[in-house]
Amino acid sequence: MAAVSVTGTAGIQEPCTLHEQDVSASPDLQLLCRALGMSPDPVNKLQIPDFNFLQEMAKLPVDLTAIPGGTDVQAMRHWIDNVFLQGPLAEYRARCDIQRRRPGTRIDVKEVSVQCSDGSQDTFNIRVYDPQIEETISKRQLRPAILMFHGGGWIHGNSRGDEIASTIFAADLGAVVLGVDYRLAPEHPFPAPLEDCSEAIAWTIRNAETYQIDTSRIALWGASAGGNLAAAASIKHSRERSVTGYPSLRLVNLVVPVTAHPKAQAAFNERRLCKRSNIEETVADVPPAPEQVVKEFETLYELYVGNSTDIYDHLASPLMAQDISQHPQTHITVAACDYLMPQGLAYAQLLRSFGTHVTEEILAGVPHGFTFPLNAAVTKRWLENQRDIFMAAFSSADA
Template sequence: MNDATPACWDLLDDQAATVAGMIGQILQKPLRELGPEQARALVDSTPSTDPITPLDHVGQLTVPTRSGTIAARLYRADGTSPDGAAPALVYLHGGGFVLGTLDGADELCRAIAAGSGWTVVSLDYRLSPENPYPAALEDCLDAYAWLIRSAPDLGIDPDRVAVGGDSAGGNLAAALCLHRREEGSALPVAQVLAYPAVDDRFTRASWSDFADAPLLGAADAQWFWEQYVGAGHPGGDPLAAPMRARSLRDLPPALVVTAEVDPIRDDAEAYAQRLRAEGVEVSSTRYTGVFHGFFTEVGVFAQTKAAIDEVCVYLRALA
């Protein structure tokens, strides 16, 4: 590390520090200065022709929503009969509500399906700022409801469906659970939240301690939030920022994964602590030496494999 390197980078392990340096070479400007189109061109993943985790069945879906349709991708674990009734995880990719694609979450979804035996359904919700809040949440709510209705046709058990996501996707997963609780609908059997963006106040210590973290600094994270809700949004809406909910009681059990060097870390861990305090069964793990975004980097970090293994063990215990 040189004198220009932020102090928080000293917490990264060797592999994470190397990757952080590579990201710095690719992103010559902060994401907020690149803007949505250029950031997508630099960051979003392209399809893999040789996946790390091959599966016999990966299928494309078109899911109806109140605003039209969205794309989805279904991953069926090898040895699972399409005529059976497998448990399923609805997965919502990250990307600050602005970035992210089905391809970017592809390796992760493959690994979870293979390791857990669960079917994984990955959703390609609409992105901001072109489609601001609540568009992405509405897509996820509608797609989840459709999946429950269509479960028998998809070889899925409608009584064993969980929801999960990373970063912005973790926000959407948590908000989906809150919305379904409020409307009295059947809840997911669990929520799997990887460094979820759950608060809109940006005041906990990690926002200053890791303001210059790799990939996602504090200023970029707040810029993403403004793209999602709009610069003039008054704040305090629990379906936009789940930590604002008056109560977290009666929500599904949760597995919360965080990264040590991440401005969002303390918000996500506070959400886990509040869930636990309000009677929700919670398992929470902080992965040291890595930064925001590590969970989807299959084959890059040892911590990624450990976190995916933790998710798979957690899901298998639910089945």
């Protein structure tokens, strides 16, 4: 199984082999498919389940049926803290055998408390991954920085969930990686999480000298709901630059991002002005999300935006943005078996219509949570490619 890459408006690079073995030969893997929201016999070939991915999922030391519903705030927080981030599952995932460029690099990790910018007395934490590369440190060379916005439906999760990727990026890229523990909904609804992400960018720029950061090489990375925050924060940053005087972001890297409330997505489709991309046409026959999935997604969004926010606000649903000028180059990863795939691809095309350089990457045969089994071949290749995408952006002469 391989990724499908799209660069600008170029054609699709089809994988030679989408899967290693027919999933229908294994009843257990068929059940796993359905548990992950995947069809063992899909209409579109890009959704043919990745056999290796399913095998690696089956190896995980966790009862997938015991994972709480995504909108159960307290139960999900408990599961993340006590199952995902520690114990057998966390230990298993930490043993991933990603090919490393600087495997022996020491990473200093520390938590920094940052004052929220909304006038409250609240604070949020930034988890700083500081690579101790002697040549860079001793010569006071400026380094790139990556701000990581974790997923979790805006209601759970923290930066430690992305620790493996954070340490790989820090070591192999020589970058200062900053995991942003923004305040969570529903206790802190929109715009609080977004304001924290924006303040994290500003804090990074203000403290660039302390961490030897090159402010012209700051990138954002966000997954799922974190992708929503990264998308909105980059729009906000771009529009406020004339006032703040801050440099442009070098790259915005969105992974299976949420770009719109379902109703906002429907409104975008009804009045869409930008033409569909080639890859959108390729997946046009993919069935829409089941009604129950849509309802749960709407409930999750309502937990985020609260009662006072318009779901069509472009900072809550970036797909509704009317003008995104001066937006930094963007890379978007979508999973072919993820119900969020259409809105991720639509957002790529929307950005492109405003002049942004955009690349897309479709991972065939995997669902939204494709990073769960880090030893799956598709996940390892994707993570290595993420590193290469950052490296190319940081090496570019374009500011």
